[in-house]
Amino acid sequence: xxxxxxxWLPVVLMVGGMLLVLFWMWMDCPKRSAEDLIEFLxxxxxxxxxxxxxxxxEITICDEIGMRxxxxxxxxxxxxxxxxxxxxxxxxxxxTELGSxxxxxxxxxxxxxxxxxxxxxxxxVNIYAITTILKLRLRxxxxxxxxxxxxxxxxxxxxESCGIRGLESYDKLKTAASFLFLQLHSNRFEDLIEVL
Numbered sequence: 190x191x192x193x194x195x196x197w198l199p200v201v202l203m204v205g206g207m208l209l210v211l212f213w214m215w216m217d218c219p220k221r222s223a224e225d226l227i228e229f230l231x232x233x234x235x236x237x238x239x240x241x242x243x244x245x246x247e248i249t250i251c252d253e254i255g256m257r258x259x260x261x262x263x264x265x266x267x268x269x270x271x272x273x274x275x276x277x278x279x280x281x282x283x284x285t286e287l288g289s290x291x292x293x294x295x296x297x298x299x300x301x302x303x304x305x306x307x308x309x310x311x312x313x314v315n316i317y318a319i320t321t322i323l324k325l326r327l328r329x330x331x332x333x334x335x336x337x338x339x340x341x342x343x344x345x346x347x348x349e350s351c352g353i354r355g356l357e358s359y360d361k362l363k364t365a366a367s368f369l370f371l372q373l374h375s376n377r378f379e380d381l382i383e384v385l
Contacts, residue, residue, distance in 0.1 A: 220290065221283075223370060224377050229283055230384045231276040238273045239356060241266050244345040263344075264329070270344055271325055277359055278318035280385065284366050285311030291369060303369040310362040317353040324350065 221229065240246055251259040284307055291304025324347060348355060363385045370378045 221287070223287060223373050223375050226283055226287055227377050227380050227384060230280050230381075232384050233273055233276045233280065233359070235356065235359065238270070241270050241273070242344050242348050242356075244343065247343060247345070266344060267325055267329060270347070271322055274318045274322050274325075274355075277355070278315055278322070281311040281314035281318065281359075281362060284362060285315065288365070288369065298372075300369070300372045303365065303372045307362070307365040307369050310358065310365045313353050313358045314355075314362045317350050317355045317358055320350045321347045321355065 247263070250262060254262065288304045288307030288309075288311055291300050292308050294301045294304070363382075366381060366385065367378070370381050375381070
């Protein structure tokens with residue numbers, strides 16, 4: 190019995206691994222050009238995102254509607270913050286992929302350097318967005334804001350995560366993407382600026 194398990198276990202794991210790789214290859218999106226990429230990017234309204242993270246705005250809302258109503262309102266704002274972070278992560282992933290392809294070019298051109306910069310900023314934004322989403326989801330799971338001995342959840346603390354300031358990093362990502370599009374002489378530069 191034990192010999193059969195020891196013999197079949199590696200076979201099942203190998204077949205399962207091969208099926209997983211085939212599924213991944215089947216579902217994977219083909220490589221996108223810089224122009225194609227714009228259609229997949231999601232708009233991030235940085236002004237609204239900044240307002241959500243502004244502590245004075247939180248205090249103003251709390252003073253206007255009271256602490257009990259503010260706890261409920263703040264949960265909505267946390268979910269909106271998570272949505273913005275998801276969009277930032279999505280855009281950073283796509284731009285990192287483009288930056289990696291441009292960074293792997295054979296020549297030593299300015300496009301390659303712009304790709305390296307885009308990849309670096311994309312990774313930083315992704316780290317920030319993913320860790321911040323995890324922090325916020327954990328806080329929502331624990332629901333410490335509903336315990337009256339604790340104050341309502343403040344979003345000011347998520348302006349920075351893992352030593353990465355989110356808004357500044359996303360601005361740098363936008364700048365790096367803009368520079369790469371200029372180096373590629375893309376005719377969709379304005380579309381990129383508008384969507385990011």
